[in-house]
Structure formats: C-alpha cells, structure tokens
Amino acid sequence: MRYEQHCPIALAAEVVGEPWTLLIIRELLHGSTTLTDVARGVPSMSGGLLTKRLRKLETAGLVTLQPPERPRSAELTEAGRELSAVVETLGAWGARWLPPPRHGDLDPALLLRDIARGIDRSALPANAVAVHFRFAESPGPRWWWLVLSRTVAAPTVHDPRLPQAMRIDCTLGALARSGSVTRTGWKRCGRRPS
Structure with missing residues (x-):
C-alpha cells in the first residue's frame, strides 16, 4: 500500500505495515534464520506470501536473503535489527492495552515456542531435562514438553524421555497470563493465528 505522503511514519508503514510483516520481523529478531523456522512462528501464513514479504523487506534493505539453497535463509540487516x-x-503496548486472548485464540505450540525463546540457555544444565505441560483444555494436543539444556530450548508434543524437571498442570490462558511482558513479549505472542 502506498500512502503517497512525505511523512516518515507513512513511508515506514508502507514497508512494515502490511499483514504478517512485523511478525516475520519478530521471528527474525528472535533468532529464526531459515524460512522453515520463520514459517513455524507464523503457521497460518502461506509459503508464497512469506517469500513475497521477505522479498519486499529485502528490496527495502531490511533483510538479506541467501541464495535458494536448502534450507533457504534470511537475515536482518542493521536497518532491520533497529x-x-x-x-x-x-x-x-498490546500487552498493556489490548484484552487478553480468548481461549480459542491460544496455540500451545506458539505459546511454548515463545516461552522457550525467552529462556537464558546459559543458566540451564548441560544435560537435557524436560518440563512437562499438561493443559486442562487445549485446541491441540494437551500434553507438551519443553526440552531444555545449554544447547536447546524447544517445545515438542513427543515425550522426549528425559529426566523431568517439573510438571505443570494448567490451562493455556493461565499460562499466557502468568508471564510478565519481557523483552521477547511472549505473554501476547502465543495467540493462535486468525
């Protein structure tokens, strides 16, 4: 969309104001590098639209796309990182002023992914452990695990058969509300894509 205004806000909105664009940037800021990993953070977005948005961000100088090798990757430029x-x-702002997500808007995979991204892996044990989540009500699988070690912090629906550090029984809404808004903003990022 073009606003045809000289205003820097209008010019910036032309680049980052399209649907999905800020979520793509969020994924890249949180360390996603391959297009597959970016797509996991925006699961309702088509692959074609993801590629189109990334090309637009590349043209604007916010992203560098690597040649189409497997796996294809993207990296934020200095302008993108800003x-x-x-x-x-x-x-x-969204966490403070917008209503909490409705039950049906919460996605356990996205919520646990966002929580995992905010974990300081250097404080974790060298040998992997698991935190088992059992959700009282969930639109998807009710049992999830976070696999945690110095090299990984990732959710899975498959029992990793690791020592269990703890088990958390709760609802998705309670888990989403329990976190404070942090640098990663996970409290509001676990919404199911609409």
Missing part, C-alpha cells in the same frame, strides 16, 4: 525497539514497544 526495528527491535519498535517490535518490543508494540508488544508492550
């Missing part, structure tokens, strides 16, 4: 403050501020 959007970190914008994304964090927008997340904090």
Whole structure:
C-alpha cells in the first residue's frame, strides 16, 4: 500500500505495515534464520506470501536473503535489527492495552515456542531435562514438553524421555497470563493465528 505522503511514519508503514510483516520481523529478531523456522512462528501464513514479504523487506534493505539453497535463509540487516525497539514497544503496548486472548485464540505450540525463546540457555544444565505441560483444555494436543539444556530450548508434543524437571498442570490462558511482558513479549505472542 502506498500512502503517497512525505511523512516518515507513512513511508515506514508502507514497508512494515502490511499483514504478517512485523511478525516475520519478530521471528527474525528472535533468532529464526531459515524460512522453515520463520514459517513455524507464523503457521497460518502461506509459503508464497512469506517469500513475497521477505522479498519486499529485502528490496527495502531490511533483510538479506541467501541464495535458494536448502534450507533457504534470511537475515536482518542493521536497518532491520533497529526495528527491535519498535517490535518490543508494540508488544508492550498490546500487552498493556489490548484484552487478553480468548481461549480459542491460544496455540500451545506458539505459546511454548515463545516461552522457550525467552529462556537464558546459559543458566540451564548441560544435560537435557524436560518440563512437562499438561493443559486442562487445549485446541491441540494437551500434553507438551519443553526440552531444555545449554544447547536447546524447544517445545515438542513427543515425550522426549528425559529426566523431568517439573510438571505443570494448567490451562493455556493461565499460562499466557502468568508471564510478565519481557523483552521477547511472549505473554501476547502465543495467540493462535486468525
């Protein structure tokens, strides 16, 4: 969309204001590099639209796309990384002023992925452990695990058969509400895509 205004806000909105674009930037800011990993963070977005948005971000100088090798990857440029403050501020604003997500809007995979991204892996044990989540009500699988070690912090629906550090029984809504808004803004990022 073109606003045809000289205003820097209008010019910036032409680049980052399209649907999905800020969520793609959020994924790249949180360490996703391959298009497959970015797509996991925006599961309702088609692959074609993801590629189209990334090409537009590349043209605007916010992203560098690597040649189409397997797996294809993208990296934020300095200009793209400077959007970190914008994304964090927008997340904090949304957490403060927007209503909490409805039960049907919560996605356990996205919520646990966002929580895992905010974990300081250097504080974790060298040998992997698991945190078992059992959700009282969930639109998807009710049993989830976070696999945690210094090299990994990732959710899975498959029992990793690791020592269990703890088990958490709760609802998705309770888990989403329990976190404070942090640098990663996970409290509001676990919504199911609409």
